[in-house]
Amino acid sequence: MSAAAGEPAADVPAAELVAVTKRFGPVLANDAIDLAVAKGEIHAVVGENGAGKSTLMSVLYGLHRPDSGHVRREGRRIRLRSPADAIAHGLGMVHQRFRLFPELTVAENVVIGAEPVRRGSVDRAAARRAVEELGERYGLRADPDARVGDLPVGVRQRVEILRALYRGAEVLILDEPTAVLTPGEAARLFEVLRSVTATGASVLLVTHKLSEVLAAGDRVTVLRRGRVTGRFDTARTTADELVRAMIGRSLATAAPPRGRGAPPRGPYALEVRDLSVRDRDGVARLSGVSFGVRPGEIVGLAGVAGSGQRELLDTVTGLRALGHGDSGEVLLGGAPVPRGRDPEVAYVPEDRHGRGTAAEMSLAENLLMGDQRRIRTARFGLSRAAVRARARDLVERFSISAASVDAPISALSGGNAQKAVLARELSRRTPVVVVEEPTQGVDVGAQERIHALLAEARDRGQAVLLQSSELPELRALCDRILVMYEGRVVAEFRGEDATDARLGEAMTGAAGAVR
Numbered sequence: 396m397s398a399a400a401g402e403p404a405a406d407v408p409a410a411e412l413v414a415v416t417k418r419f420g421p422v423l424a425n426d427a428i429d430l431a432v433a434k435g436e437i438h439a440v441v442g443e444n445g446a447g448k449s450t451l452m453s454v455l456y457g458l459h460r461p462d463s464g465h466v467r468r469e470g471r472r473i474r475l476r477s478p479a480d481a482i483a484h485g486l487g488m489v490h491q492r493f494r495l496f497p498e499l500t501v502a503e504n505v506v507i508g509a510e511p512v513r514r515g516s517v518d519r520a521a522a523r524r525a526v527e528e529l530g531e532r533y534g535l536r537a538d539p540d541a542r543v544g545d546l547p548v549g550v551r552q553r554v555e556i557l558r559a560l561y562r563g564a565e566v567l568i569l570d571e572p573t574a575v576l577t578p579g580e581a582a583r584l585f586e587v588l589r590s591v592t593a594t595g596a597s598v599l600l601v602t603h604k605l606s607e608v609l610a611a612g613d614r615v616t617v618l619r620r621g622r623v624t625g626r627f628d629t630a631r632t633t634a635d636e637l638v639r640a641m642i643g644r645s646l647a648t649a650a651p652p653r654g655r656g657a658p659p660r661g662p663y664a665l666e667v668r669d670l671s672v673r674d675r676d677g678v679a680r681l682s683g684v685s686f687g688v689r690p691g692e693i694v695g696l697a698g699v700a701g702s703g704q705r706e707l708l709d710t711v712t713g714l715r716a717l718g719h720g721d722s723g724e725v726l727l728g729g730a731p732v733p734r735g736r737d738p739e740v741a742y743v744p745e746d747r748h749g750r751g752t753a754a755e756m757s758l759a760e761n762l763l764m765g766d767q768r769r770i771r772t773a774r775f776g777l778s779r780a781a782v783r784a785r786a787r788d789l790v791e792r793f794s795i796s797a798a799s800v801d802a803p804i805s806a807l808s809g810g811n812a813q814k815a816v817l818a819r820e821l822s823r824r825t826p827v828v829v830v831e832e833p834t835q836g837v838d839v840g841a842q843e844r845i846h847a848l849l850a851e852a853r854d855r856g857q858a859v860l861l862q863s864s865e866l867p868e869l870r871a872l873c874d875r876i877l878v879m880y881e882g883r884v885v886a887e888f889r890g891e892d893a894t895d896a897r898l899g900e901a902m903t904g905a906a907g908a909v910r
């Protein structure tokens with residue numbers, strides 16, 4: 396805990412939002428919100444999906460102009476017409492959706508728009524040095540010459556943070572930074588954030604993970620339906636108190652029901668046999684991976700990012716075809732998967748904004764994707780009314796909060812977009828469901844609901860392959876957990892055996908944990 400936590404505000408806040416109100420048409424996203432961030436603190440902002448957190452952060456970063464209210468920086472009122480103004484005032488943002496150029500290197504991405512110049516051209520050596528120095532200072536290592544498009548999500552995030560620090564951010568706004576990280580990476584991120592706040596800078600942290608808020612934050616502001624419903628000192632509050640401020644009730648204490656009785660037997664719905672794949676450069680990404688998932692079973696996939704999960708799931712879902720130098724097979728119901736996406740495999744991707752949804756299409760259209768055949772009428776093709784009726788049904792059943800099914804899906808908050816993808820995929824009732832990070836960026840109430848939906852899918856007899864970086868999530872839902880390390884499945888755990896220590900050991904390839 397920093398010293399700033401409980402002290403009287405003798406110091407001027409680093410940044411303040413004063414009576415900020417912001418509407419989107421009929422939606423009152425922020426309703427006279429006051430929030431002050433002290434110097435040197437980690438200030439968390441929590442709330443349900445759609446509570447108005449991202450909107451508020453966007454106001455502070457000059458992306459949205461408030462309808463009323465204003466922003467102060469070190470006690471002085473400032474005018475933010477754009478992110479460029481925010482940056483000039485020492486406000487930096489790390490977005491939930493990274494804004495990096497995949498074709499450029501780490502160093503190029505970090506300095507872009509503020510390139511060091513020498514004799515009239517970009518000084519690449521200086522850019523690389525800057526990245527290395529910042530990395531050193533804050534423990535944020537990233538290879539300056541790596542192409543960003545080749546990096547795993549966790550490292551891309553580091554590049555975003557480096558970019559903000561390079562531009563002199565003294566108030567760093569992070570929108571769900573750990574949603575994409577493994578527990579180990581998240582712990583390292585908080586070490587980084589601590590070294591940032593130790594220099595007197597401040598961190599504003601939007602997150603859904605209350606354990607994280609309590610462990611790493613100094614103070615927390617709770618939003619609900621656009622208003623502040625609580626301000627707490629993390630040293631003097633509890634998760635339950637935060638949940639009540641967030642959703643107006645406590646969470647049900649019971650975990651979702653696990654598979655009852657004996658584990659399912661019989662043939663696999665999904666089977667991977669001795670799968671080995673190589674990347675473009677011929678580097679082995681998967682080596683001899685074999686496992687199966689039976690109907691009525693949830694099999695978890697754990698591992699630090701980049702252990703081969705991406706390649707495995709891409710192959711299983713048919714997004715990646717086996718090519719020259721690859722071997723092994725993927726069987727669905729005993730038969731090899733056809734080329735391309737298989738209609739029998741439902742897929743909830745990690746990147747819901749890219750692979751999961753088509754941003755410019757409406758919620759109704761997004762809910763229909765991949766399932767046109769089922770509601771096409773014989774004579775008239777797709778009926779608009781049927782599309783909308785089906786969408787309304789899913790919105791209701793999956794508690795998706797949206798102004799209208801005709802609005803573009805990009806207007807939905809992150810958590811609601813996720814529920815929409817889940818609604819679409821789970822409702823297809825396919826024999827196999829592949830799910831990546833289902834509760835990333837999703838509020839606690841919706842997490843509860845999503846876990847129950849996955850358990851229902853299992854109880855209906857669907858075979859679920861669940862990749863998650865949340866070990867408690869895997870433990871709560873899975874019949875078995877497979878651990879990947881360096882392209883291999885190195886361990887398998889059931890029930891009580893799946894302790895943090897044992898999973899962690901296997902995830903880092905420690906000897907003894909390997910099967």
Ligand SMILES: Nc1ncnc2c1ncn2[C@@H]1O[C@H](COP(=O)(O)OP(=O)(O)OP(=O)(O)O)[C@@H](O)[C@H]1O
Nearest residue numbers: 419424443444445446447448449450806808809810
């Ligand atoms: N550009 C926009 N156009 C229309 N409505 C919007 C827009 N941005 C946000 N909203 C609406 O404003 C409300 C607040 O959304 P916001 O994204 O700020 O919530 P959030 O707390 O960040 O949610 P999440 O946790 O899901 O990310 C929601 O009802 C959302 O649908």
